[in-house]
Amino acid sequence: MSAQASTEQSKVKQSKFKQKFKQQRLPAWQPILTADTVLPAFFLFGLLFVPLGAALLFFSRSVKELQLDYTECNSTTHKDDSGNELRCLDVIDKDIMDNCTCRLNFSIGDTFTKNVYLYYGLDNFYQNHRRYVKSRYDKQLLGKDTTTVSSECEPFDKDANGNIYAPCGAIANSMFNDTLLLYEINEGSTHKVPLVNTEIAWPSDRKIKFKNPPGALNETGAFANTVHPPFWTRNVWELDPNNPDNSGYQNEDLMVWMRSAAFPTFRKLYRRVDHTVEGFKFGLHMGEYQLMVDYRYPVHQFGGRKRMILSTTSFLGGKNSFLGITYIAVGCVCLLLGVVFLIIHIKFGKRAVDLLNINQNTPYSD
């Protein structure tokens, strides 16, 4: 009985709703936003945003970051006839296959507590160019298609003999190939800073998006009938000779590169400092360091720059005060507006509101 009654009741309720809906008399919240009613909201936003911004700024400031532009670094291996050191960019400009190494000393003034990440940064490099962005073949990188190649990869799809480039496309072809090494200089002796090249790509890329084709990682197995991209010097399965799991399409450097950056100034994660090694458990100590670069990647043709970035991260990511400043600014604006509205409210009160309200629609008294 009660169930029946309740269904009937709900029916009545439903029909009541229907009736109200049809007659456009649904209950509704009809907010009236006037200066005095929203006053607390402005103060609330202001009081919330300013401290939040300060905290964000604090976090951003706590991030240690060191950027080193090595675009025009001098070669330690090549000298001109008069014995002056040549710039590596000039060396590889002459012969792209030349091995040019340069070393740059820098000092860390403040301890970089873990985790410390090593990035390379490129400027004026349009990874977001439309022709560039689409020039890839994801099925190939998934290991699903070894025999054909997408036309999107043109002109970096096949060589003159019809062999497929592995991997194909402009993105892969232009993969960053400088080698960066870090040394800690301690009382004259140098120690290599331990760097790890895994877990630098997105987890989804590592686990799902990039897979080697079945077979052994060589020219007869998984990569049969393929050649390396024209600008490469190594084969794709030789990207990490020390770790077969990190080779082929599953190489994390490749994965990182294949994620097109949003802007022409970008950074990409290169290595992580291995904090399991003794001496680097807490990060990088203050002191002198040296960056050794195998300089292969040409950027000066298009006016690009190359940077080494050493950075810790906060939970907000890298060093960027933008967010903190924005919060503080918006919070201040809110507070200011709150104060203005408060003044209006106190000084004029309702009368001001009424004053403002006389317009052409206000009827005259007869």
Place this chain on the structure above:
Amino acid sequence: MPHANLYDFKGRLEVYGGDATTTHAPLSTDNLLLRGARLKNTSLIHGMAIYTGRDTKVALNSKIKSNKFSTVDMTMNYFLVFYLVLMVGEIILCTALKYGIFTQEVTNNMWYLDYPTDDPITARLVYQDAVSFLVIFSYIIPVSLYVTLEIQKFLGTMFLQWDEEVTGTGEDEAPKVNTSDLNEELGQVEYLFSDKTGTLTENVMNFRQCSVNSRRYKEMDEENGVLVFLHPDTLEPQPLPRLLPDDLVTFLETLALCHTVQVSSSSHKPGEDRGGSSEVTAGQMEMEDLTPVYHASSPDEKALVEACARYGVVFRGSREKMVTLEVLGHTKTFTSLEVLEFDSDRKCMSVVVREEATGKVWLLTKGAESSVLQRCGAGDSDHQHLINTTADHIDDYAMTGLRTLAVGRRQLEEKQYLGFTEQLSKARQMVEGREAAVRKVTDRMEADLTLLGATGVEDLLQEGVQETLESFRAAGIKVWVLTGDKVETAVNIAYSCGHFKRFMTILTLTGLTNTEDAHEMVTACMEKSSSEDKMYGLVVDGSSLVLLLDHNIKDDFYRLCTRCWAVVCCRMSPSQKAETVRLVKNSKESPRCAAVGDGANDVSMIQEAHLGLGIMGKEGRQAVRCADFGVAQFRFLRKLLFVHGHWNYVRLATFVQFSFYKNVAFNTPMVFFTIWNAYSTQSVYEGLVLTMFNVTCTSLPVLLFGLVEQNLPASLLMTRPHLYQRVAHNAVLSWTRFFKWTLFGLWHSVVMYFGLMGACWDDTCGLPRGQTPDLYLFGLALATLCIFVVNIKIMMESNYLTWVFVGGLAITFLGYSVMYLLYTGIPTLPFITYEIYWAYYRIFESPSLNLTFLVLGVTCLLPDLLDKIYTHTTDKELRRGRDGKAGIGSFRCQQSSVSDTDSLSQQERKPGLLVSDL
């Protein structure tokens, strides 16, 4: 030749007999069956098809009705052109910049893109780039707007049809909506052209008074129908003697004979002898109950015949030219010899009957007094006196708003009669000039009449007409009453329904006969009406209007009309009504005109006006069928215009503005991004959100806004008609408002794009473990922010947040999330090849991105909030609508919006006090 006039057909039938003799017969409209007509009460006819196909009158009359465009539609097209121009400008600029900055040399140096090339830049290449830009910039044009607009309009009509407050009490009297294109036009009416009979009045005629032989009689009690004699001087009602005076009986007899009323067949059993013996024997006391049911095309005639029956002269019907009357219990039979039907030139009708008992032949005439009094023979001084007093009585009747008719008769000698019949039948057989010839004969017949008297028939005003007209005036809607009635009646009705006020100066432009006069009169009236602080009313009649619509005077006349608060046009033919509407419609200001009427004679006017409104009247539903909207009563127009019109307009206009705005907010970041991607036509957004942004991500909330938004409560709109002015002249879609919306869109896009770019510059908007975002993550973050911002913007626009609307918002946000959780998360084949794979999940992994959304969202909407605060603070009406309650708002069930004038006047006084306080 086939022509469109339904009431005109002339033909001659020649039948060749076997022996070479021919018979001639005239053919007229009486012999014509129009297409779609149904013939009843006969088992057999001989017929001939005259017009077929395109020559039928139906086909000739169905002129191609030009589509009615609403104001919003037209404005929308202007906006569209603006954005098209803007888009083309963007394309040209970006293409130029591309080839200006990223020349071939520069691109060749970008070795990572392609092998260097020396191919010359061809026009084809430039064209390709322009088209590529077009593809990504075209999202600024809200293509889906037209589709969602149709949905909104269609569903919007539902609310109108559901509205019980504008539903009549009778069966099937819910509002009719014939087009969903003009919903919002209801909120834009500047001129209302109204028919009188059946629209302002009930079109239920009641016999009220008559004047017989200089004596006035009045019906006192409507239901029982007691006729009393009015004392000529004191006008005191005095009861009639039981035996009615002879002249009154003659008068009633005439009325009972001179008409085209038919007795409803339902009250007569088939095969029953004429009159029916059972009815004849019925006692006089029961006469009321046994009054036959009459049917007439003219409600006046019906009222008259019914009145006669009440006073003992009962028309029992006619059969084969034999007309039976029951006069005070005695049956009298007449032979109907000839019927001269009513036409608007003669303004009268006549019948010729032979009284069976005496064999006398009578010509009985009834019609407009102007026509009948002219036709009365001068006779002796007594008769002249009678004519004068009757004319006085008629004027009195007209002054009280009654429709008047004069009645006269003439006895014809048998010879005279036969002569007339012969002339008449000859005239009727003519193919050329038939009308003139017939007219000549009838003029001769309807002469030397003896005046019997006059009648006054009342046309009841519809309920609530005064209040409705009053509120229209307060709303700034100019009302013109167009009627076929004569000047005095029309003016009196105009006074009684509050159309004209006692304090108004009434200008009259009637009886003009030539253009010079008309010109003079108009100039005189212009001078008279030059004073600003007076209100003017104008009366025009049909024949004068013809002259006034002449090209030379037209403009002056229109200017005169605009100065007048109230205009009454009398003696109008249907086409003149339409022409009057056209005059106003096509004037320089081209105001939005609505026409309201109930009968077939209003159809042309209804079709001519921007907005046609039909009243479901007694004269059938033809007007409703041809109109855009139909309601049962005139007073419902108040809610239709003030509430539905206002809401629909605000809803739709905001809908349109928002649709353009959201595409500006969404698409402009694309233009900004072009600068950062070497003008390479790369889209910042990924394909799915580009397609779905207008389809699912932003459509539902604004659609619901377009259906349930109530910027002001209904009760307020009803009681404060001047609020109608707020939306008048397409106020919400003005260019100022449009640019305001566009500026908000630009501001939002600037904040969103540059804010997000600033937060993510050099890939510092962190992902866990030091990883960096990419192009797709950035694009998706931008799209997500944009979808939240624009949907919250429409929520902020709303003054009426129902669960329906909030639910729509929730569904939209949820749907967007689910869409991207699936699209970027399903670990199977097509999805994992997309570069956007997993990007949506990564947004949630990044606290900095989420904090960026919050601050950017607030920054975007802060100016909108300030704008809203300003609007709400300065809008006293809005706060009045909340019953003066302070606080952030009220949660309220809307009260019934039926208004009463008392509260109106009370409320109007308040601001007055305020002014004097200051």
